[in-house]
Amino acid sequence: MRAKLLLPFAFCLCLDVASRAEEPPPVAPTVSAAPPVRSLLMASRQGAAAGDTLLLGILLEPAAGWHLYWRGLNDSGLPPQPRLQLPPGAVFLEDWRWPAPERLVSPGRILDHVYQGRLLLTAAVLLPQPLPPGDHFAIEGRVDWVACREACRFGSDSLSLRLPFCPPGTPPQASAAAERIAQARAELPLPLAAGEGGLAIERGAHGLLLTVAGATSLAFYPGQDCVDLLNPLADGEVLGGRLNLRLAHGTLAQGHLRGILAVLAGAERRHYLLDHPLDSLPQEEAGPTKE
């Protein structure tokens, strides 16, 4: 009886505090004071329930004309660097998930992979069971970013989020940000292996040949730990369904082709995560490569 009486109060508490977290006033620390990027920490739940898995999101909104950087291979810039401190007992279940960027070639043959619009990084967090003493979780941290238009700017924004504890047995409610976070995750690049989705990867005369059946254009964005490519600027984008990526060191049997493959098929653009070991490919056709 006592628990039933408390339930409406619990919901009210969650709703009240969560709305403050998602729509902070201009002076709240979750809003960047330094243009040209506004940053905001959000969660998929209005409150914290013991043992629950919730999704966190860091939204970075560059002003019109400005861009942020992907965490993959770039010639310049710096990807946003989130550093969050979770409350005791809470753990990240994964690294921050990054959406697909786009290629940007600047004068001087400078190749970057960037976000020209909003960037929403997401990560799943497991909350402890039972919840520690107290009545809320406070998640605090910072995100450093470099944004460029023609000029470049650096910023370091404070992030904070307060999640009230939901009473035992009270299911956590979706927040107003839940749908946006879910949409961002639905748009993340999906893992794709050779042999799936019409993708073939083989060694060509000068490197790796990627073929995607039905594609009208392909682009490859190398990840930080991708095998060295000879010239991602020249090789990384092609009309049609055959992309030849020359390797930097000729016959290279080790390493992985890691990155994002962008496939345009008609009007539909899809992005895939590639992680293909080179030692799985036959060696005989690979020859030394010289730019």
Next chain:
Amino acid sequence: MHRSLRGLVAVSLLLAFALPAAALTVGEAAPDFTLRDLEGKEHRLAAYLKAGKTVVLEWFNPGCPFIVKHHQTLKTMNELAAAGAEAGVVWLAINSGAPGKQGHGLELNQQAARDFALAFPLLIDESGAVGKAYAAKTTPHMYVISADGKLRYQGAIDDVPNPGGPVGETNYVATALAELAAGRPVATAETRPYGCNVKYAD
């Protein structure tokens, strides 16, 4: 000018204008150049090399937050240049920013030289020819050239590519200079440079 030096300059100018911004190879000859500093004085790479100097090139843009970190917040460049000068190392900053781009302009760079208390020449390369000859992509993008004219190091200044980050644990240029001074090969001769993109003309 010596005939050989004149020939080297001519060849280097041809190279500077003809070459695309493809990466230089460590161990090969560094492209020669002649540029003027903020006072109009000419600086010729070949002349420094002929005098037996090791030369450090630093691509520079006073408005770039990575440059601000290493010139104003941490003094990385000034301190390293001062230490190198005692050993006869010449440090040259080069701004390849084009007119209308961030960091371009004589007065702006003169002000930056005062604000940063630059202890070495700041050369202006507004055509971007020298920057492209070196395939300089970022500010800072660092090059170390030994007295024999060979490129011995290219890449980042250190291992902390964050304008808000601390001093790097490894300063690649300091390490390369120390190795060269000791007569040893540079162990880490190439790293990925970081920083703002060089503001070349469109």
